[in-house]
Amino acid sequence: MLELLQHEVQYLALSIMGIAYISKIFWILHFKPMKERTPAKGSHSKAIIASYFCIALPWTMESTIKKWYKWLEFSVFHIGIAIAIIASFLIPEAKHLMTPNVILIFQIIIAISFFVLLIRLTRRIFSPVNRLISHPDDYFSLFLMIIWFFVAFFAMNMDEGSIFFSSYFILTALLIVYVPFSKMSHYILWPFSRYYFGKHFGHRGTYPKIRQ
Template sequence: MISHEAMHLAESLAHYALIVMALVYILRIRWFLGFVAGKERQAPTGAADTNPKRGSNYSLAIIAMPWVMESTRTKPFLYLQFVLFHLGVVAGITLSFTIPFAAEFTALPIVQIIFKSLIGAAFVVGVIRIIRRIGNIYMRAISTPDDHFALWLLTAWFGFAYFAVSMDGGMAQYIYFWMTMFFLLYVPFSKISHYLYYPFTRHYFGKSMGRRGVYPIRRGPAAS
């Protein structure tokens, strides 16, 4: 068993790291907004029921519509991995709050099952993704050390988070909090911060495609 003080320190540091992460994110967004947005002068084209606003909304929601893009429609297993992995991240971060601030809630059997299922599934996906990133020639060619490290880090974090759910105050839980702290400090400087840019890229692209009548995407009848 880890001492109560040591565990408390790990928990506190993880939450301070969250504040640091938020501050770095503010700086990153400020840096990003320093680039002047290109102006679109063209008159709208395409179908009458499309427009920049609708295009932007559609674009932002596209990640929840796997049937829209060929890349997600034809690779349902990869899409499922994406969903499970990101649900695992949400569960892992939520756990870092529920353990110190809502211990009784976290100890409920149903809550434990939910946490363990989500985080456990994300761990399995993490392993699959590691294999794909190393084994697939295309993935290997486009991967940076940051890509590899971020994936290993998250997968290991899922592993410790899985055991931390059981609330035994043991080594797994202790490492989980230290890893959470490191993870939160590392995220703003790594590719993991992609979700910070997602709203911007999808908004601008969707706005443009909405103006041009491409979004929402219309697909013809399926091939027989």
């Protein structure tokens, strides 16, 4: 059973996600883009690069300067997601790499990510603005991730008999399948949206922003 969860179920889930992602890309591309008919005032390439890097350079946006803690939360839990996904491959395929030190690092990051998401869920429930702009999908996605991090933390102990170990693989598969149909599909939209943002404003010479 565990073998099935670690391999076939994961690959099936990944295949569904892969098909959904490829379909989504084709779906995006079947919409015609707006084209600029004027000569550019700024540099498209510089602006597109700056647009992608805005999430790594929090000082380039007023929102991330003022809400630096939100940026920190974002960074931490996205690293946590990457770690938890990587672990779902390492455990079945390269168990020897899961040394005690690696496990400790993974658990620390996953634990922090878990608490960060709890903070974000609390904010979504109690902040009037966040509550107003939230839909069931926003809550469910967060909830799913919180549970996933919770079981992932204990699954890192590598106790194959533990309920957390099998739950981790079940939840990973569930998450992978749900992602393309939820707000988490921003993974696939984000590279496109930042590309067009950079291109549009770079064309007019307003991006990257001139510093004050």
